[in-house]
Amino acid sequence: MGNTGMGTRCVQAGYAPENGGPRQIPIIQSTTFKYDTSEDMGKLFDLEASGYFYSRLQNPTCDHVAAKLAALEGGAAAMLTGSGQSANFFAIFNICEAGGHIVSSSSIYGGTYNLIKTTLAKMGIDSTFVSPDATDAELDAAFRPNTKLVFGESIANPALTVLDIEKFATAAHRHGVPLIVDNTFPTPVNLRPIEWGADIVTHSTTKYMDGHGVAVGGAIIDAGKFDWMAHADKFPGLTTPDESYHGIVYAEKFGREGAFITKATSQLMRDLGAIQSPQSAFYLNLGLESLHVRMPRHVENGLAVARFLEGHPLVTRVIYPGLESSPYYEIAKKYMPNGGCGVVSFELKGGRQMAERFMKRLKLAAIETHVADARTCCLNPATSTHRQMNDEELIAAGVPAGLVRMSCGLEDKEDLIADLKQALEGCE
């Protein structure tokens, strides 16, 4: 794909049919692959030759779609996973084992927070959370001798904070560790973290990439730039022999460009098995083919809705990094000159009761826990995902009772605004 633009890559990267071959990526719905001799197959098991033998390790449909994602993010290699959760787990666990430590932005998706804070702790991995607005000194203070990586979200779900990727990458590299960025919300159409120094990018492809609410999935893209051998003592999993794989040293055999994804595939996917099905990868690819056309519309609708809400007397606060009033406006402009995403959060004057009445009155925006697909949807955390908290706890968690998160879809913005208007009128 060379120097082609984002649109061309969204449509065509990752798959070039042979003469007379199927134009669309074929769904290879096969668990296994056939060989003429055991010797041929043995070479695959030894990682001496590349090829397919079992779809838990690799499948051609998934590989074509992963190659497209590598092209979109500007990475050296990529893999698909069964969900965004498994993508983040694999990306972290591929470098950080029991006894290790993670520095993470505190403003991240709830599922990822639980993963790092609770589940990884049970596996012997400690963590320190820092504000996404942390200074260099505050970042430096979070590192320990056993720190293995830094983690953050480019635009956080649901807080909509924007990560200063250059600052976090520089801090990570100063301490000899890579930066992992979950880039689910902006997608590579609006932001490519690798261009700003990130080493590994993760996605919940369930969101905008799929874009139609069809299939749960995830992805990991490696920039292929981090020099594991230069910090060999920190990353023994990549720089010393893997006894479960005939003593292969991933960083030696596959170099900077191949080590990370090869290890995550041949070791973690082999042992943990969180694969994306070829059918789901096919749906994901359909979403990717129009990602560059859809994202600008999500941004246009998000900004229009945010501006409308900002001027409404029943709305006390609007959170959207594209608004001039946002504390993240400047940094969002720097990293995402074409806008970030279509998710907007806002607080209603009348708290929980008003939020409930308002959402019941909405006709186009459906009440869902999902975000980032073609149909507009909304959620009041106080009466759903954060139901167990009282009003004080909600404020402390940054989700006051009257907060509504709205994911603007691909409808006409005039219709979305008219819907909001009539719903708010009924709350006066």
Ligand SMILES: *Cc1c(COP(=O)(O)O)cnc(C)c1O
């Ligand atoms: C949804 C989401 C996840 C989790 O992804 P699943 O596909 O639901 O497992 C991780 N990170 C972010 C930013 C998300 O929005």
